[in-house]
Amino acid sequence: MEEETKKKRIEEAKTGFGLLSEDIVEKILRRLPAPSLASAACVSKLWYQNCNRILSRPKLASAISLNPSLDIAVQEVLDKVLSEPIRPHFAIANGFGSTFCLQKAFDLLAGKLGSRTPLIVTWANGVMGRDALTNEFREVMGGDDCSDCDDKHMDANSGILLTVGFLPGLQVEAIPLLRRTQAPRVSMADDLVVDIRSYTVLASGCTSPVGIIMFGGGDIDLKPIIEKLDYAMLKETIIVGDEKTEFLYRSGMESKNVCESKKYFSDAVALVFARDREKAHGIGEIQFHAALSNGVSAIGPRYKAASVRVNHRDCTTWLTARQEGQHEILDGQRILNDINDELENRNGGADLYIGVTKLRKCSIEREKPRLMSYLAFHGVMGGDEEYLFVYGAGIRTADYFQFYHSDPNTALTSCSNVSVNLRNLKLDWNSKKGLHPTDVANECKKECIGGFIFACCGRGESFFGRPNVDSSPLLENFPGVPLAGIFCGGEIARGISILNAHGRQEESTPSCLRVFSTVYMVLSYAPASMEH
Incomplete structure (x- = not known):
């Protein structure tokens, strides 16, 4: 002694x-x-x-800067998120507007963060977060993409959102979906699943992580990749993210850093959160919670695809269909006339989709295939006296589908439901029911350490007619907590139930890729004394 x-x-x-x-x-x-x-x-x-x-407790730090100078904007968000003690386990940056250059932002951030810190930098249609200088929370839609990094045009709606996370008790890694440049354009989705499983087994002893934040490249169809992940992961694994964007990444595993490689393209990247089997004594438990605000309403009868043609050149599908229970085959124009009659009482235009119920066999490598059922949305292009034209592929003859249209009233109601559900979750955290007596004595309760928001780029102030609707469920329930959000090219939402206006589950068939929705992911922390 x-x-x-x-x-x-x-x-x-x-x-x-x-x-x-x-x-x-x-x-x-x-x-x-x-x-x-x-x-x-x-x-x-x-x-x-x-x-x-x-640094024994988890922490998220996030900030946005709207400075038109990228160098200054990056420095402002770095100064803010690193102004207090934090040890970065990961970093995500989302830039927007005409003065944002993906490569330059990546280089600036990579030089300031630790070389082993997983880093993902993406293009966004807009961001949500607290201003690095004023601490004011804002939802900001961006301008056009920057095709020339030397462009001197100053766009008032340009800037960057930076989020840094320290999550003791978890291991975090950026794992890319790679595609060989010399091989046919076939996704290596099985390899991505195997890589995620292998990493998670090493970290936690389990094949499924607790959560994944995923970003897909804008020129690939992410549906089959998400379907593989949905098949391979436990139902408790939450997957959120942006389906279509541009990104650069740095993994902590040097062998996966192939951004500049001539052998591979990076079609997507998954930020994987796995339990740490070797977490230190006294470290509490981090949990992931998710909710979704639906922004589309079903309209018209169900249809059954009668004939299907795929145009591989532009990745579109041409189809004819029968109304459910009818024998007559309808062309695209007749189908759309019926749907437009249903929509004629609406004020303003509506984005139109078909939601296709797909029943498919799925497997990874040599595993025994399993039948999976899911709902896939396809944007409607139009129709003529022969075919209905929709974006994307993967529809088969005899698949059933229904039309959906964007609906701000549905979205407002759904946002309110999400807020109520989060409020109930928060009350449950603060409840002493079911706690061990020592927990009650020590007043150890769960707390929210931060949240992420992924909203459709068609939403925002122009959709609702007022600002900050998409962020309101988190702002109302967790004021002052670090929140980071982006407006996406497509929302990933796996492992999340959709609730209708009465609080009941709305869809029996899951959909991992949404349209006109907002996805919320909340991280909670339970101190070690609560674990029994």
Whole structure:
């Protein structure tokens, strides 16, 4: 014991803080920004232990900057998210507007964050978050994509959102979906599933992670990839993200960093969150919770595809169909005339889709195939006296489908339902029912540490007629908590039930890729004393 005390005094003397109590030293360290704290941890074993104690709880930090200068915008969000102690386990940056350059933003951020920190930088149609300078929460839609990084045009709606996460008790990695450049354009979805499973088994001993944030490239069809993941993962695994975007990434696994490779294309990237089987004693439990605001309404009767043709050149499908229970085959124009008659009382235009119920066999590598049922949305292009034209492929003869249209009233009601559900979840966290007596005595309750929002780019203020509707369920229930959101080219929502206006499940057939929806993912933390 005397030897330990002697060593401690020597350490204190080395730091020059020998006359200060350990509590005072820790209070000083807690006020340091992240880079300074990282340096302080290298001073001595005592300081290293203090820094580890400070960084024992999970944390998300997020900020947006609308500065038209990308260099300044990146510096502003970095200064904000690293202004307090945090050890980055991952970083996601989403840029928007005419002055945003994907490669430049990636290079600026990669140089400032640790070389082993998984980093994903994407293009977004807009962002939601707190301003790095004013701390005001904003939903901002972006301008057009920047085709020339040297463009000097200054767009008021340009900027960047940066989110950094520290999640002790979890391991986080960026795992890409790779495609060989010299091979036929066939997705290597099986390889992605195997990579995610292998990483998760090493981290946790389980084949399924607790959550995935995924970004798909804009020129690929992500439906078959998501279907593979849906088949392969446990139902508890939540998958959210942006179906169609542009992205660059850096993985902590050097072998997966092929952004500049001539052998592979990166068609998608998955940020994988897996339990850490070797988490330190005293670390609590992080849980993922998800909800979805639906923004489309079904309209008209169900149809059954009678004939199907795929135009592979532009990835579209031409089809004829029968009304359910009828024998007459209808062409595209007759089908659309009936649907337009149903829509004629609506004010303004509506985006039109068909939701196809698909029953398919699915497997990974040599596993025994399993029958999967899911709902796939396809945008309607139009119709003539022969065919109905829709975007995408994968529809078969005899598949059933129904028309859906974008509907702000449905979306508003759904947002309200999400807010109620999150409020009930929050009340459940604060309830003492079912807790162990020591938990009640210590008043240990779950808390929200942050949230993510993925909204359709067709929503926002122009869709609802007022601002901040998409972010309202999280803002109302978790004010002051770090929130990061983007407007997407397509919303990924796996493992999430849709509730109707009465709070009941709306769809019996799951849909992992949504349209005109907003997906919410909330992270909660239960201190270690709550685990029994």
